[in-house]
Amino acid sequence: MLGWFGRRSRRRKLLRAPVEGDWNRFLLVNVPQFAQLHVDQRDRLLDHTRLFMAEKRFEAALGYQITDEMCVTIAAQACLLLLADDPITARYFPRIRSIIVYPETYAAPVKATGPAGIVTEGRSFRAGEAWHGVGSGVDGYIILSWADVKRGAADPSDGRNVVLHEFAHALDGESGSVEGAPALKDKAEYRAWSRVFQREFAELRAAALHGQPTLLNTYGAQSPAEFFAVATEAYFEQPWHMKQMHPELFGQLKRFYGWDPGGGGLG
Template structure:
């Protein structure tokens, strides 16, 4: 009975969604990374995006007007990682704060001598544990370019990672997955990337992935969805683990 009521409520939300067909078409056209999806997958992604937008608050910072087009472009990218997981994976927080361009938050950092410094650094996105996702509208709208970089997927991968608490590069794994194998595969790939960078060796993976295990997971999630062949060829074990976690195979088109 409860499941029936949930489905009825979701259908009602979807039927009443205030988005036109032309707005959906424009959003999908901005995101060629979704072209690989089947018709059924696109429809499921669209439904998931509507429910996501109903449950989350997308707020413009400053004088930014959050248009339907911006909402749909963000929601489609945010929901791609959970297409086969479900929106429960984004439970526990509500807000998406959107700046027109980048923003410069104040952070505390401890140096090697234990002295804490207050510093400002420009960012395009940020995810807070149990708090909002912060995005740049310009970067989100450019996310459709298949170049291995996707701000929205990156920040929402952090949200998945945080389902275990503090982001550490290991989200809650499915029952059929092995935590030992995940750790072995990711640790070896992370160490390899850091060694390559330290020795000036070329790598197709963004160097930012080497700054922390959490960033490694988020950056490689971007690559998994945008340039899957690059990830498979560079770190096949990581590709397999992400395939199992996201329950998607971007190369199976």
């Protein structure tokens, strides 16, 4: 209990201090949704961003330099997912302790075992990844390529955003496993979620198989976890299209995230 009260008062104190640095410029340039928000939402996103930055560790890979612009941009984009929450009590991705930033897409070793037990090893080039630490007892972390973070922000309506994608995986992991469903309120919500998500996932797989055009990135056809991450990207980047083309999916995401990035304010 003391820890909880301590955290609340620490957060209140931190938010009373003035913001140092030109954060508004970073937010306007690198978080396209920021300009679309109501004034109360902007203030709240700024508070979330400050607390996120105070409570997470940012690390640079390979001697690269972390800048304020990187921290503010990544924190603010991640906190779009939590915008409906009160900053004083928000859970800032509790399984994620640090964010590691690479300058560019980076190579990661991969190892896959084929049907005959043949192990293939190689390197895969990645824009980001989430290690949520579920079941491992190890603190989770998110790895991001700064070049890809910037690319994601450059076109706010292309449905691609690596920060939203990786932090959606982090939310998914909060339920105890990463399988395309974050922690929901009750069984009824899980039932509704799984009915809609299973159908939409099957439709995306079929469309990907037949080469049909889709609003959602067909990367999401890989697994339910990737589907949730890709659907989250589209929800925040193409809310109007999603509402029209996938109304039930949009409805589930709106209930979960608690606000409509296409307008309509908080709640």
